[in-house]
Amino acid sequence: MSSPYFDPDFDNHLERINGPTCRVCIDNESMEDCTVVKVDSVNKQGLLLEVVQVLTDLNLTISKSYISSDAGWFMDVFHVKDEHGNKLTDQKLINYIQQGIGTTREIPSSAKANTYANKVFRPEHYGYTTIEMSGIDRPGLFSEISAALAYLQCNIVEAHAWSHNDRLACVAYISDQSTDTPIDDPGRLADIEEHLTMVLRATTAPSTSGNQANQQEVKTAGFLQGSEDQGTMTNVERRLHQLMLSVRDFDGPSGPPRLAAVTPTGSEESDEEGRRTVVMIESCDEKGYSIVSIDCKDRARLMFDTVCTLTDMQYVIFHASISSGGGYAFQEYFIRHLDGRALSTESEKERVIKCLEAAIERRVCEGVRVELCADNRVGLLSDITRVLRENGLTVVRADVATQGEKAVNALYVKDISGKEVDMEFVESMKREMGPIVLQVRNETNGQTLPQRSSGFSLGDMFKSQIDRFSHTFVTIK
Numbered sequence: 001m002s003s004p005y006f007d008p009d010f011d012n013h014l015e016r017i018n019g020p021t022c023r024v025c026i027d028n029e030s031m032e033d034c035t036v037v038k039v040d041s042v043n044k045q046g047l048l049l050e051v052v053q054v055l056t057d058l059n060l061t062i063s064k065s066y067i068s069s070d071a072g073w074f075m076d077v078f079h080v081k082d083e084h085g086n087k088l089t090d091q092k093l094i095n096y097i098q099q100g101i102g103t104t105r106e107i108p109s110s111a112k113a114n115t116y117a118n119k120v121f122r123p124e125h126y127g128y129t130t131i132e133m134s135g136i137d138r139p140g141l142f143s144e145i146s147a148a149l150a151y152l153q154c155n156i157v158e159a160h161a162w163s164h165n166d167r168l169a170c171v172a173y174i175s176d177q178s179t180d181t182p183i184d185d186p187g188r189l190a191d192i193e194e195h196l197t198m199v200l201r202a203t204t205a206p207s208t209s210g211n212q213a214n215q216q217e218v219k220t221a222g223f224l225q226g227s228e229d230q231g232t233m234t235n236v237e238r239r240l241h242q243l244m245l246s247v248r249d250f251d252g253p254s255g256p257p258r259l260a261a262v263t264p265t266g267s268e269e270s271d272e273e274g275r276r277t278v279v280m281i282e283s284c285d286e287k288g289y290s291i292v293s294i295d296c297k298d299r300a301r302l303m304f305d306t307v308c309t310l311t312d313m314q315y316v317i318f319h320a321s322i323s324s325g326g327g328y329a330f331q332e333y334f335i336r337h338l339d340g341r342a343l344s345t346e347s348e349k350e351r352v353i354k355c356l357e358a359a360i361e362r363r364v365c366e367g368v369r370v371e372l373c374a375d376n377r378v379g380l381l382s383d384i385t386r387v388l389r390e391n392g393l394t395v396v397r398a399d400v401a402t403q404g405e406k407a408v409n410a411l412y413v414k415d416i417s418g419k420e421v422d423m424e425f426v427e428s429m430k431r432e433m434g435p436i437v438l439q440v441r442n443e444t445n446g447q448t449l450p451q452r453s454s455g456f457s458l459g460d461m462f463k464s465q466i467d468r469f470s471h472t473f474v475t476i477k
Contacts, residue, residue, distance in 0.1 A: 024098040028087055034063060034079045035088040039101060043074035045338070048320075049304075049311045051076060053235055054100040056304040058093065059083040065303065067320035128157050128173040129183045131192075134243040135200040137168035139394040139416045143385035144199050145170060150382040152192050153177040159381070159400040162240050164362045165252050169243035170398075171236055177378045237301075238308050241359060245312065250351075250358035279356050281349045283342060289318065289334040290343040292352065296360055298329035306331060309359040313352065314338040365397045367414030368421045376407040384409060392416050 022041035030036050039051055048067060055062060055078060064079040081087065088094055133145065142161050149156055149172070159172040176183050183189060277296040284291050294306060303322055310317060310333060319334040336342055343349050374380060381400055388395065388411070397412040415421055 022101065024101045026088065026094045026097065028089075031079065033087070034081050037076075037078040037080055037097065039074065039076040039078075041074045043069045043072050045316060046311055047074055048076065048317055049238075049307050051078075051101050052304050052307050053238070054097065055080060056301050057235070058097070059300075060088075061085070061300065062303050062322065063324050065320065065322035067317060067322075069318055127182055128175050129189075131172045131174060131196070132170070132239065132243060133172075133196060133200060134167070134169045134247045136247075137163045137166050138202075140385075140389040141168055141199075142170065142395040142398055143382070143389045144202075145172075145196065146382040146385050148195055148199050149174060149192075150379040152195060153378070154183070154192065155180060155378050156381050156400060157402050159398060160236050160240060161395070161398040162244060162362055163396045164244060164358065165249045167244060167247045167249035169240045169247070171239055171243075237304070238312070241305065241308050241362070242312055244358065244362060245309070245355065249362075250354040277357065277360060279353045281343060281353060284334065287334075288342055289336060290349075292331075292333040292335060292356070294329070294331040294356060294360070296329060298324045298327055299363065301363065302329055302360070303331065305359045305363065306333075306356060309355055310335060310352075313355060315352075365412040367396055367412050370409075370411045370413055372409045372411075373406055376402055376405055380407050381409065384411070388413055393421065 022039070025038040025040075027036040027038065037055070041047065048069070052062070060080045060082060062078050062080055064077075066077045068075045082093075088097075142163075146156065146159075153176070154174040155177050157173045157175055159170065161168065161170040163169075174183065175181055183192070278294070280293045282291045282293070283289075292310070296302075307317065315335045315337055317333050317335055321332045323330050343352065372384065385395055392415055393413045394416050395411050395413055399410040401408050413421065
């Protein structure tokens with residue numbers, strides 16, 4: 001008996017017969033209120049995530065989607081709107097979507113000069129040292145990390161941090177303070193890693209369980225050197241999801257268990273407004289699929305978060321249906337494990353449910369969003385977060401970036417004691433800093449908060465630091 005012959009040029013023959021292996025069609029005629037993006041392509045594992053990532057990184061809202069990827073062919077339909085809720089009319093944006101989806105595995109040379117390139121391929125990160133940290137969270141930990149990097153003479157070019165269920169994940173891009181170049185000396189890298197490891201492990205008290213201590217030891221700091229020869233870097237938000245998954249934030253906080261009704265085949269949770277987040281898993285024995293259904297409050301990047309989680313857990317999405325309306329979203333995925341089997345055990349189903357719940361919850365921040373723009377300098381982030389910590393506030397999420405000579409910090413803060421942040425600082429900041437536009441917004445319920453009397457002033461709190469900056473503005477939402 002002989003093995004069947006497989007032509008090594010089969011993919012090339014397929015492209016000659018059927019044309020390009022990926023077709024992207026942007027349709028502005030079929031629907032009145034949205035743009036339809038159609039993708040036909042030879043299928044590969046992770047392709048759906050790559051397509052969703054391109055759309056999400058351009059701040060597009062996906063209101064509906066239909067996915068089918070059986071028989072080795074990938075056919076997707078997305079109903080999208082721009083960040084203002086309108087159809088896509090910018091031809092440069094449309095061209096970039098077509099180019100970005102068709103070249104998700106590599107950075108096209110033309111993309112570097114494209115207006116939208118940085119939003120997807122992030123070429124500005126090349127040439128900086130990347131640090132990844134994850135472990136058990138505690139109040140003020142992000143501030144301590146910022147202070148440690150400043151002490152080690154590292155300039156933070158960009159940083160992103162998430163906290164959820166007493167876990168922290170952080171990705172930071174740094175350079176040498178004096179030369180603004182990558183840090184590539186092995187001895188210095190080892191010193192930075194050792195120092196950050198000590199900061200992270202300070203959370204592990206003698207009474208801490210062995211499992212938590214191991215989490216601190218396994219995930220400390222990792223260093224990656226960016227280079228244009230390496231192709232695209234892993235999406236930062238995807239990496240944060242992976243880091244959170246690695247420290248098992250889906251297991252819940254270390255305190256009392258959540259009062260949630262969780263069964264082996266589904267879960268149901270309610271927020272303060274009575275909204276229920278429902279994740280269910282059923283079996284489709286006829287086709288050999290496991291059907292994952294999610295019913296929850298709609299928000300930006302929801303589809304990216306769920307698709308990212310299923311993909312990184314080594315599940316293949318064969319079919320999917322996504323819809324949203326009235327502030328809620330319903331998602332249904334037909335999946336199998338990478339080895340072709342459906343979810344067979346109740347423990348596996350329960351783990352998938354918990355991981356999807358965690359992915360949905362990670363972006364929902366309680367507290368106040370503080371935006372600050374100032375002339376960039378080494379130690380700026382350390383100073384800001386230290387003042388917050390000294391006044392009883394802790395950072396629960398951070399997005400820090402450098403734009404030219406300016407540093408733009410978006411920090412989500414809450415009171416360490418669990419109380420609401422006093423909002424009296426609005427008028428005081430107006431008096432201290434002149435004619436600026438300020439808005440106070442509670443990120444938990446999306447409502448503008450009433451001003452409150454007494455308590456400390458966040459404006460007074462920042463005054464001593466902001467007096468050191470020139471051309472500074474603060475926006476609070």
